[in-house]
Structure formats: C-alpha cells, structure tokens
Amino acid sequence: MDKKFARITLDPDFQISRIDKRIYGSFIEHLGRAVYGGVYQPDHASADEEGFRKDVLDLVRELQVPIVRYPGGNFVSNYFWEDGVGPVEQRPRRLELAWRSTEPNLVGVNEFARWAKKAGTDLMMAVNLGTRGIDAACNLLEYCNHPSGSKYSDLRISHGIKEPHNIKTWCLGNEMDGPWQVGHKTAWEYGRLADETAKALRQIDPTVELVVCGSSNTGMPTYPQWEATVLEEAYNSVDFISLHTYYGNPENDTANFLARSDNMDSFIQTVIATCDFVKAKKRAKKDIMLSFDEWNVWFHSNDSDNDAMANRPWSVAPHLLEDHYSFEDALVVGLLLITLLKHSDRVRMACLAQLVNVIAPIMTEEQGPAWKQTIFYPYLHASLYGRGLALNTALRSSKHDTKDFTDVTDVESVAVWNDEKEELTVFAVNRDLTEAITLETDLRGFEGYRFAEHIVLEHPDFKAVNSAEGQTVAPKTVSGRNEQEGGLLKTQLAPASWNVIRLKKA
Numbered sequence: 001m002d003k004k005f006a007r008i009t010l011d012p013d014f015q016i017s018r019i020d021k022r023i024y025g026s027f028i029e030h031l032g033r034a035v036y037g038g039v040y041q042p043d044h045a046s047a048d049e050e051g052f053r054k055d056v057l058d059l060v061r062e063l064q065v066p067i068v069r070y071p072g073g074n075f076v077s078n079y080f081w082e083d084g085v086g087p088v089e090q091r092p093r094r095l096e097l098a099w100r101s102t103e104p105n106l107v108g109v110n111e112f113a114r115w116a117k118k119a120g121t122d123l124m125m126a127v128n129l130g131t132r133g134i135d136a137a138c139n140l141l142e143y144c145n146h147p148s149g150s151k152y153s154d155l156r157i158s159h160g161i162k163e164p165h166n167i168k169t170w171c172l173g174n175e176m177d178g179p180w181q182v183g184h185k186t187a188w189e190y191g192r193l194a195d196e197t198a199k200a201l202r203q204i205d206p207t208v209e210l211v212v213c214g215s216s217n218t219g220m221p222t223y224p225q226w227e228a229t230v231l232e233e234a235y236n237s238v239d240f241i242s243l244h245t246y247y248g249n250p251e252n253d254t255a256n257f258l259a260r261s262d263n264m265d266s267f268i269q270t271v272i273a274t275c276d277f278v279k280a281k282k283r284a285k286k287d288i289m290l291s292f293d294e295w296n297v298w299f300h301s302n303d304s305d306n307d308a309m310a311n312r313p314w315s316v317a318p319h320l321l322e323d324h325y326s327f328e329d330a331l332v333v334g335l336l337l338i339t340l341l342k343h344s345d346r347v348r349m350a351c352l353a354q355l356v357n358v359i360a361p362i363m364t365e366e367q368g369p370a371w372k373q374t375i376f377y378p379y380l381h382a383s384l385y386g387r388g389l390a391l392n393t394a395l396r397s398s399k400h401d402t403k404d405f406t407d408v409t410d411v412e413s414v415a416v417w418n419d420e421k422e423e424l425t426v427f428a429v430n431r432d433l434t435e436a437i438t439l440e441t442d443l444r445g446f447e448g449y450r451f452a453e454h455i456v457l458e459h460p461d462f463k464a465v466n467s468a469e470g471q472t473v474a475p476k477t478v479s480g481r482n483e484q485e486g487g488l489l490k491t492q493l494a495p496a497s498w499n500v501i502r503l504k505k506a
C-alpha cells in the first residue's frame with residue numbers, strides 16, 4: 001500500500017473569508033429536557049434567582065456560544081408565543097404535538113432572552129409558519145423589537161420589559177418540507193408564505209435578517225428542487241437559506257462514519273449552486289447566505305425515542321433525544337466544523353443542534369452536576385481558536401474509499417488566522433483508523449510564526465463516552481509531536497484523532 005501523507009500550505013493570501021462568529025451558534029428547543037431540567041430548573045442546587053442553572057450557564061459561557069436558535073425546531077410549528085408571556089401563574093399548559101409532550105409555558109421569550117443575556121449569547125428566533133401565519137409572526141416581532149406605543153410593544157412593557165429585545169435574526173418557520181411538521185407545506189405554498197411574511201416583518205423592523213427554510217436533509221425526495229422553488233418565490237425578501245443534517249453510525253462502520261463530512265460538503269455546494277442559479281434567473285445582485293442551523297451526530301437515542309413517542313403518556317420534559325456521545329462522534333463533530341469553516345464565505349451562521357440534554361454537548365443530572373459530552377471539546381476548540389480569517393490549506397492527502405464514499409482524504413484540515421492576535425490555528429482530523437500520519441505544513445507565507453501548542457483528542461476505544469462521573473474522553477496538550485525547521489512544520493497526527501495545532505508570531 002502507498003505511504004500515507006498529508007501536506008498543507010498556509011499563506012495569508014489563501015483567504016476563504018473572515019469568519020462570522022455565528023458559525024459557532026447552537027440551538028435550544030422546547031424539547032425533552034433542553035429547557036425544563038436543562039437551562040431552567042428552579043429546584044436545582046445551582047439555580048439562580050430566576051431559576052436558571054448556573055452550572056449550565058458556566059459551561060455555555062465556556063463555549064462562548066455567539067447565538068442560540070429558539071424555541072424550535074419542530075416545536076415551533078404549533079407554538080403559541082402568547083402562552084409564554086405575562087404572569088406565569090396565568091400561562092396555559094398546552095399539548096405539544098411535535099414531541100408529544102405537555103408544555104407548561106414557564107419559560108417563554110422574555111425568560112429565554114434573560115437567559116441568553118446571562119449566557120453572553122444572542123437570540124435567533126423562529127416563528128410558527130406551520131399552524132399560524134403572517135399575523136402571529138408580525139405580532140411576535142412587534143412584541144420583541146418595537147420600542148413602544150403599539151399594541152404588542154405596550155403588552156411587553158406591561159409585562160415589565162421596558163426595553164425591546166432587538167432580536168436581529170429570525171427564522172421563517174422550521175423544516176417546512178417535512179411531512180412530520182405540523183402544518184407541512186409544499187415548496188410553492190411555503191415559498192409564497194415565507195415571502196409575504198418576510199415583507200411584513202421588514203415593515204415592522206427593516207433591520208432584521210431573515211432565514212428561509214431549505215430542505216430538512218439531503219435525503220428528502222424534494223431536495224434540492226425545494227430550495228429552487230422556495231427561492232423563486234422569496235429570493236428578494238430573505239437573506240439566508242437554512243440547511244439541516246444529522247449523521248449517525250448505526251451500522252457501526254467507523255471509517256464510513258468519519259467520511260460523512262464529505263456529504264455535508266457536497267450538500268453545501270449544492271445549496272450554493274441552487275441559490276446562485278436562482279440569483280442568475282432573477283438577475284439579482286445579492287447572494288443568499290447559508291444558515292446551517294441544525295447539524296450534529298444524532299442516532300443513539302432513535303430506537304428508544306420512537307418507542308417512547310408511541311407509548312408515553314403526555315408529560316412535561318420527558319427524556320428525549322438524549323444521545324450519549326462517543327469518542328468517534330467527537331471526531332465527526334470536528335470534521336463537520338472543519339467543513340463549515342471551509343465554506344465560511346457562504347455559511348455565515350450554523351447551529352450545533354442542540355446545546356443542553358437534547359443531542360447536546362452539555363448534559364445535566366437531575367439533582368447532580370452538569371457535565372461535558374465528548375463532542376463538547378471540538379466545538380469548544382473551534383469556538384475559542386476559530387475566530388478570524390479562514391484559510392484554505394491547499395491540502396494534499398493520501399485517500400481511501402469507504403462503503404458509501406470514494407476518494408476520502410485521510411486527513412481533513414482548515415486553518416484560521418487570527419490576524420489581530422497574530423495567532424494561527426490548524427484544525428486537522430486524521431481519519432485513518434490505524435496509522436499515524438505526518439502532517440507537513442509549509443509556513444513560509446507566515447514568517448516569524450512559531451509552533452506554540454498541540455491539543456489532541458484521541459482514545460483507543462472509539463465507543464468511549466463521558467459521564468457525570470468522569471471525563472474519559474478529554475483533550476490533552478501533547479509534546480514531542482511537532483518539529484519546526486524554518487518554514488516547515490511536521491506534526492504527528494495520531495490515528496483517528498482531532499488536532500488543534502496553534503502557532504504564534506514570535
């Protein structure tokens with residue numbers, strides 16, 4: 001077999017884009033224990049005066065999450081936002097149809113906005129275009145963003161919130177192509193509704209940014225015609241189109257699982273092409289940007305959830321979508337982050353779905369601590385060190401085939417240059433399961449930059465998991481794996497590993 005190799009070249013001129021920090025966004029839905037028992041749990045030892053878990057807030061702050069999508073997800077398609085505002089004791093309990101749960105409405109937009117402020121994050125708000133329409137969306141925007149002197153802004157003020165929330169980013173519904181969605185629509189029906197809603201919302205607040213729903217995933221029979229039809233209707237009135245995808249390894253084929261980021265790459269390329277096709281047809285000037293506002297690994301909890309959905313009585317905050325993530329899942333999350341960064345000129349926002357308890361990097365024990373899943377770490381590293389300019393690494397790597405993919409590079413990488421701090425970070429995953437590979441980095445374009453730190457996530461057991469009791473899978477700073485001679489850096493990438501190679505200007 002040919003020798004495995006990987007070579008990259010870092011050059012300040014190889015810029016993909018200045019990264020929009022919102023690419024490190026996340027998502028909290030009224031689903032399972034994300035809100036109740038996750039971010040909000042007044043009877044927990046760490047709860048603050050408003051009932052928010054401080055242990056969770058600490059971990060969210062550690063991740064430096066720039067934006068959080070809320071309140072759904074499938075949930076939003078039958079959400080009555082008015083139920084969640086005003087005196088808590090007067091709020092109704094609702095049958096929540098998306099996840100067959102009881103929604104107590106103890107947390108609504110005002111509480112969540114307060115939580116977001118404490119977490120140091122912005123809100124990305126979704127409106128219900130499933131069972132409701134233009135009027136409910138307009139009323140919610142007026143309630144949130146209009147200063148005063150109108151029915152809904154004055155209602156907000158009467159609820160004790162004088163200053164508007166000024167939420168900038170709004171999603172026009174959620175996954176409207178999915179037959180599972182309450183109020184599912186055809187592409188044309190949805191495109192028309194999205195366009196008219198967008199126009200009305202902009203009259204209330206011309207500064208908002210609007211995200212129209214793309215396909216729920218590439219497996220949808222309507223993909224990618226859905227994107228084309230929706231944009232034919234709504235191109236001029238929206239700024240972003242959404243992409244969603246979740247990957248899994250139910251067949252236990254790790255090499256194939258690690259290649260799934262190549263699917264995300266072609267998904268992004270197809271949606272860009274579709275946006276640009278409609279742009280050309282419409283002789284439009286602006287580009288539509290991509291909001292990859294749901295992405296993650298999700299499959300561990302599928303069987304038990306399907307059973308629970310069918311047989312469970314209506315209840316508040318049932319255990320749902322509580323995937324327990326393994327080491328190999330963390331590698332895939334790292335690969336997906338690299339893929340998003342490689343397209344950061346068009347992917348301006350992205351949301352790791354989700355943030356707490358529900359397919360999440362942060363888990364909570366009911367009367368115990370909050371703890372970090374394996375996937376917490378690549379997300380943390382990308383968010384901390386991935387600010388600045390994304391650089392194309394001009395990667396040349398040996399390749400392999402897997403069950404569903406051909407020409408899979410053994411190594412995947414992207415680099416980020418923080419030009420203000422004069423720091424350079426290479427994110428790299430060795431997808432070879434058994435062999436270490438030397439990554440050769442040509443640094444001649446970055447004179448004076450010296451190797452500073454190499455952080456690695458590696459584990460002999462692909463299925464190793466963390467728990468409240470221990471961090472079996474955690475990153476470590478390694479030494480002895482990097483050699484720099486002038487403009488050439490050689491780095492040993494352990495088999496199946498996530499690597500963060502940091503350089504600083506001397």
Ligand code: AHR
Binds near residue numbers: 075
């Ligand atoms: O994130 C979980 C669910 O996945 C969301 O509610 C929905 O939008 C998607 O199908």
